[in-house]
Amino acid sequence: DQQVKQNSPSLSVQEGRISILNCDYTNSMFDYFLWYKKYPAEGPTFLISISSIKDKNEDGRFTVFLNKSAKHLSLHIVPSQPGDSAVYFCAASEGTPDSWGKLQFGAGTQVVVTP
Amino acid sequence: DVKVTQSSRYLVKRTGEKVFLECVQDMDHENMFWYRQDPGLGLRLIYFSYDVKMKEKGDIPEGYSVSREKKERFSLILESASTNQTSMYLCASSPALDEQYFGPGTRLTVT
Numbered sequence: 741d742q743q744v745k746q747n748s749p750s751l752s753v754q755e756g757r758i759s760i761l762n763c764d765y766t767n768s769m770f771d772y773f774l775w776y777k778k779y780p781a782e783g784p785t786f787l788i789s790i791s792s793i794k795d796k797n798e799d800g801r802f803t804v805f806l807n808k809s810a811k812h813l814s815l816h817i818v819p820s821q822p823g824d825s826a827v828y829f830c831a832a833s834e835g836t837p838d839s840w841g842k843l844q845f846g847a848g849t850q851v852v853v854t855p
Numbered sequence: 856d857v858k859v860t861q862s863s864r865y866l867v868k869r870t871g872e873k874v875f876l877e878c879v880q881d882m883d884h885e886n887m888f889w890y891r892q893d894p895g896l897g898l899r900l901i902y903f904s905y906d907v908k909m910k911e912k913g914d915i916p917e918g919y920s921v922s923r924e925k926k927e928r929f930s931l932i933l934e935s936a937s938t939n940q941t942s943m944y945l946c947a948s949s950p951a952l953d954e955q956y957f958g959p960g961t962r963l964t965v966t
Binding site for chain 1: 859864886888890895896897898899900903913945947949951954955956957958959960
């Protein structure tokens with residue numbers, strides 16, 4: 741059973757508007773969360789992360805919000821640009837030495853930014 | 856810039872063949888990982904290694920084995936390929952408990 745869920749397989753948004761991607765998790769031991777972006781025929785690339793001691797992390801146009809009580813995180817992209825069209829994966833880790841950096845990934849959300 | 860390279864972008868093999876997928880990273884990272892990516896399932900961890908000659912099973916190790924003889928190289932082996940192993944295979948490396956750096960992937964088709 742998947743411990744990290746991205747329930748929206750796709751999202752279409754107009755250029756300049758906000759993209760909001762959602763991610764839910766079931767494992768209460770997760771305490772480090774990451775978002776990856778993947779273009780076709782390329783490997784995923786790291787986008788932004790957040791530790792469980794924070795509820796928000798910002799990097800330029802990208803902001804990740806974490807709600808630990810709801811086991812929910814979201815990625816906001818403002819403003820959306822055509823180059824943001826990609827598949828976005830949410831990932832989580834228990835963040836302990838024993839976990840050796842193992843990540844659990846969601847199924848991904850395909851974002852299409854239209855002009 | 857971290858570079859993770861994979862030996863093939865596309866590979867077609869027959870059922871029952873032994874398949875080797877090679878991965879090399881140039882940043883002296885301790886940890887290396889093999890995933891497969893399937894539609895609707897995201898990335899699933901097959902095996903990982905946190906040191907030379909060390910390996911740990913991931914979530915779906917059945918039908919696969921790995922080898923790490925040198926720090927920079929991590930190989931995934933399909934002992935007897937089957938059609939349900941048709942997938943995109945992604946290798947990654949990381950320095951510690953940190954973000955992982957991925958290779959471009961190998962699209963394997965088993966006929």
